[in-house]
Amino acid sequence: MHGYWSWDWANSYERIERLDLDQKLVKTAAPHGLYGFRKGQRFYFLNVLEELDQPGEWFLDRTSALLYFWPPPRSPGVDARSSKGVKHDPPEILLSVLARPLLKLADVAHVTFSGLVFEATRGNAVEIQGGAQNRVAGCLIRNLGNNAVTIHGGTTTAY
Numbered sequence: 001m002h003g004y005w006s007w008d009w010a011n012s013y014e015r016i017e018r019l020d021l022d023q024k025l026v027k028t029a030a031p032h033g034l035y036g037f038r039k040g041q042r043f044y045f046l047n048v049l050e051e052l053d054q055p056g057e058w059f060l061d062r063t064s065a066l067l068y069f070w071p072p073p074r075s076p077g078v079d080a081r082s083s084k085g086v087k088h089d090p091p092e093i094l095l096s097v098l099a100r101p102l103l104k105l106a107d108v109a110h111v112t113f114s115g116l117v118f119e120a121t122r123g124n125a126v127e128i129q130g131g132a133q134n135r136v137a138g139c140l141i142r143n144l145g146n147n148a149v150t151i152h153g154g155t156t157t158a159y
Contacts, residue, residue: 001013001014001016001026001028001043001044001045001046002014002043002044002046003041003042003043003044004041004042004043005033005035005036005037005038005041005043006033006035006036006037006038006041007035008041010033010034010035012033012034013046014028014029014032014033015028015029016028016029017029047059047060049061049068052068052070054070055070055071055072055073056070056071056072057069057070058070067095069093071093094119094120094143095120096120096121096122096143096145097122098120098121098122098123099121099122099123099145100121100123101121101123101124101125101126101127102118102119102121102123102124102125102126103118103125103126103127104126104127104129105126105127105128105129105131105134106129106130106131107129107130107131108131108134109131109132109133109134110132110133110134111131111134111135112134112135112136112137113126113135113136113137113139114135114137114138114139115138115139116139116140117139117140117141117142118139118140118141118142118144118148119140119141119142119143119144120143120144121144121145122144122145122146123144123145123146124144124146124147124148124149124150125141125144125147125148125149126141126148126149126150127149127150127152128149128150128151128152128154129152129153129154130152130153130154131153131154131155132154132155132156133155133156134154136149
């Protein structure tokens, strides 16, 4: 489930531990959101077939290994079958099952990544642990599941 559980500026994703349909109760699994839960806050379910109701949404049936996906609409314009013969490429669809970071640095020094595109992971794009004077500069970071760059420890690290 995804929601703004306590404040409208703090969102998080929560795993469901148990659904009690009789009591209409959803129990979330630890660890829980940073600010707890407050009644009346907005949330929605992810990866539920019954909730698939608009373009860009998907459902993964892990038991059968089937992905149900409602693709976004094509760009407006002349249809490829029209008399004008103008072709439009289908929309780009990215699918990542990678839960790890795209780049992980541990206790290295004087390393710079510049002008790269970090894209399509369910985890962080870049993780830096320890080290000194490492840089991620002028890079395009997009379509991630978590954070762009995380830095733990180290000295004189910049991005």
